Amino acid sequence: MTLTSFGPANRIKRSPETHPLTWRLRDDAEPVWLDEYQAKNGYAAARKAFADMAQDDIVQTVKDAGLKGRGGAGFPTGVKWGLMPKDESINIRYLLCNADEMEPNTWKDRMLMEQLPHLLIEGMLISARALKTYRGYIFLRGEYTTAAKHLNRAVQEAKAAGLLGKNILGSGFDFELFVHTGAGRYICGEETALINSLEGRRANPRSKPPFPAAVGVWGKPTCVNNVETLCNVPAIIADGVDWYKSLAREGSEDMGTKLMGFSGKVKNPGLWELPFGVTARELFEDYAGGMRDGYTLKAWQPGGAGTGFLLPEHLDAQMYAGGIGKVGTRMGTGLAMAVDNTVNMVSLLRNMEQFFARESCGFCTPCRDGLPWSVKLLMALEKGEGREGDIETLLGLVGFLGPGKTFCAHAPGAVEPLGSAIKYFRSEFEAGIAPTRAAVPPLARPIVVGA
Template sequence: MKNIIKTDETHPLTWRLRKDQQPVWLKEYCNNNGYASIKKTFNHLNSKELTDIIIESGLRGRGGAGFPTGIKWNSFHQNTSKDLTVYLICNADEMEPGTYKDKLLMEQLPHQLIEGMLLGAFAINACIGYIFLRGEYIQSGINLQKAICEAYNAGYLGKNILRSGFSFDIFLHMGAGRYICGEETALINSLEGKRANPRFKPPFPSVAGLWGKPTCINNVETLSNVPSIVHYGVSWYKNLSKGSDSGTKMMGFSGKVKNPGVWEVPFGISAREILEEYACGMKDSFKLKAWQPGGAGTALLTPSHIDTPMDFTNIQKCGSRLGTAVSMAIDNTINIVSLLLNIEKFFSRESCGWCTPCRDGLPWIVNILKDLKNKQGHEGDIETLEDICFNLNPGKTFCAHAPGAISPLLSGIKYFRSEFELGISNKKYIFNHIKGIQSNLLNFKLFKK
């Protein structure tokens, strides 16, 4: 692995991490420029000026979609009523299989997230914030709650923070364990105690979100970027990147690699460099067969794409999405049909069941993949899978759950169709074909009578 010296000027997200992997609590955090951006903001900026800084920085959402953070915040300045309650929600659900970047930041740098939330709240004039945390992240919850208490005791949360006239409270909410809560309106429903189904849009959460009030939802890593941008400036942040997107990103590799993990690297670094120099390459006797750039819901790529710069634009040009940027290496011992069956089982189980294409289409995909895995598939099964995927494309389902689910499947068929074809049993096809002819003849006889 690369021996890199982390500093505040090169690794804004992780330079404070301790070598013993213990949490950085308030005193140590403040000794390393912690909450300095809050003081700078309160003394020199108003909410619109802070929002403009984030717009100029080019910060994009780090949860997977990559929507410009400043543009999202700017929509809240259209709310002219001073009496209107505004909420800020930190999406800390991190239910994407194979992703664990937010977990590291919450467990070891909880105050960085709190400071980011404070700045976000100031920018959109929010008075209440919620951290919607994945229920299985027990240690993250313990560390965040302790940090929240420290922040209250030090005057960084609560009423009239640092005598600025700005007040903000944070509440920690443990989720019930549903992937669909990654969709922001489903998260809001869950937070309200309802079933986690996505909502109709419009109205968007910025207009009518939590309890009908304007609400902004940002990811853990997104908010954790904000303090450094404010403290060091826009030009510095943009110059951290090697690509078209600004700043750094938590990226990593899992699978049969020698050193699985997650690291803060500049946008534009190639996937090969992360795999070979950070993850130390594939384990002995294993070869890279395919890889997913950012979670189970991203399309498969092949070794021919491994030199692609890791940023939103270039990964999209390859036919996939950057997603969470924590990649999974698929080795040469893995059968693609078996892998996709496992992925589609997950997405089928996690469907909220709200719309018919997703509710019925994903289990249908699972059943066909089971047959193909057991070499009991029918002629035409691959074409049927493609037809189902066509009806689960963006715009044909209520939310992005199903389109994300079919991305790895379609790419698997594209690059590894021969493995699907091996699952087709001609014997079974002939038997069913004869059975179908017999059935049609019987129906014809009955019709004649």
């Protein structure tokens, strides 16, 4: 994996003024341990938060900065923090870091945890102070063994330095932090499924309300934030709201910077810290270098496998939630994937839907039965054994598994790329229908994408 700088061809170096997340990274990609992190102004924001800021002021600062969740949903972080109870008699609260990064084509949190583990710890320490949480967990994807090793070492370094544990920085505030590795389920990325898994239960999403801020881990108030989200907190506290807002490009409604990337058959696949509002064309051409010789761009996804496909003509969209929303899909994780001209969309979607069907927790009927049904139909179309009506049935499933129709957001995310692929590449799906096979009735009340 690579991580380049703001300017094309690395003409501009990373700096604290422009790259709050990545300026401390080493050129050799080795971890930044405590001594080096503190030499690069690490934990200065935590010291400021503990010495000079009331707990409610920290929450308000993050809210005023406009920080939004970086895990894909984009919910305002300060608003989420504000949902935690104000009742001082509730002395057991939890802060959870969602590090169960299993979205296909997404690896941004892994880079932060492997190379800047103390940035995450500092972000959690300040957040814990603001939320009055006495214990935190980093719920880590089980396959991220290097990240687990580096985080555990960083936690021990922070404890030895008095930055975790009892009476942190002489403030009387206690905060214990633990690294918890998961068992490998995509559904644990949903915050309440993560909570169930942490408690040792089956990783099913919970009914909401009550929300975790009221009833979370072991029935206590709990706040769940993504890795990249928490890593933004130290810079906001250290350098202020106005500076943080100034990082985004004109026209962006999202503030600050974002780890963005491009994968696929591009010349320079990688990961970059860029301002919200940069165009997808800049990301694709100036940073990823465009397509490799001999390939052309057929389609692209802006932010992980659960976002809809877009066409080359959509590359001028700005990379922020509203900018990508204008062209018909979601920003997601901000790590884009290029689909080249050699890829058959039916085969690509069959592969994606197999993943989503396998990772369903099976709790609700639309997801449990609908996703395997889509796989079965796509497999038939891929083999040229589809029937008349199969495409209409797939579009019906896109509607029946859409937002608000299932218990959590797993199924809606799974069918969003399917609906967009049929919308833009219907002829490839039609090519899989065998003329000799009898038609079958489509789903009742098929819902056509874009209707």
